[in-house]
Amino acid sequence: MTNPHPPVPPATDPAFTPPSLGRRFGALIIDWLLCLLVSNFFGGPIQHAWLPVLLLIVEYGLFLGLFAQTPGMYVTRIRCVAWFDGGRIGLLRALLRGLLLALVVPALIMDEHRRGLHDRLTGAVITDAPR
Template identity: 80%
Template sequence: MTNPHAPAPAPPATDPDFTPPSLGRRFGALVIDWVLCLLASRFFADPVRDGWAPVLVLVLEYAFFLGLFAQTPGMYITRIRCVAWSDGGRIGLVRALLRGLLLALVVPALIMDEHRRGLHDRLTNSVTTPAPHP
């Protein structure tokens, strides 16, 4: 049970001890989400022939899950989450959709800063953080 009187964690932007999750955990989450997207896209397209289908599902998955829950299923399994850089809250549906579109371009995710924030994170004011323990 969460202690309601415990101080709220500092937002990543102002936390001098902020440590981003490893690239392995982030990549693991992406692989899990990609497999789920491949499976889901089979309901309306052939993911081998129609390469756009799993990418579309991935973008929509990111918009829905990150916008509302701060975690995709892959992030939940690997115990990471995506929150707003400035206040640590959810990024919302519009920013999550933009983040998913930028992630689908791949290159923005490869250009990272010292906090492992890719261009897709910086442009949407988001950051991937370790998920708090339940």
Template identity: 80%
Template structure:
């Protein structure tokens, strides 16, 4: 049974069109700058180069798992949802997606739905955020 108030799951929606790469990249830049600011509070990324990517992974895990959006995604009006049902991906898969995104290479190899390897392994997809 489907909920008429929720959009169709991206995997089963023949009209699904992913957001532009520009919006995705913009969200990543915003999130990266926020992670740099946070990591500088905890000792700086110069002394601890692993700190900023770690903050990014934690940010993705918590924000995607709980809210389906990072702060950068909120600003660029996109969200990350489950590929098969359109719901939240949860904290463990958010952490996995963030970890794989920190590696960068998986994000460069995309399919026709602009799902990188990190999205396919986390069973996620980036979609337009609903307008309020």
């Protein structure tokens, strides 16, 4: 059975409450560990320190662009959606968000909705995932 009322976009929802920073950080740690594991198939993070970072950017681009969740986000039950309409952000914006996240500093500059600079520049927001 489908819901006859579509979800309210986060930008227009006065009751919007962002997930905790702990869940966001937990998702990032899970995704980072997966990237470290995969990079071992290509020589390892010691020989190629840039490889896990590149894998993280690609992972975020593909998974957020196509599914609105990375594997870490799936485990922590959060997702990344468009701020104004609540839909997927698409591949290009997801890749840009991953690149900005890899720079670290944009993620530390947050607003009252816990949207980092990387979220605001790409029009994204982290929300709770439906069960």
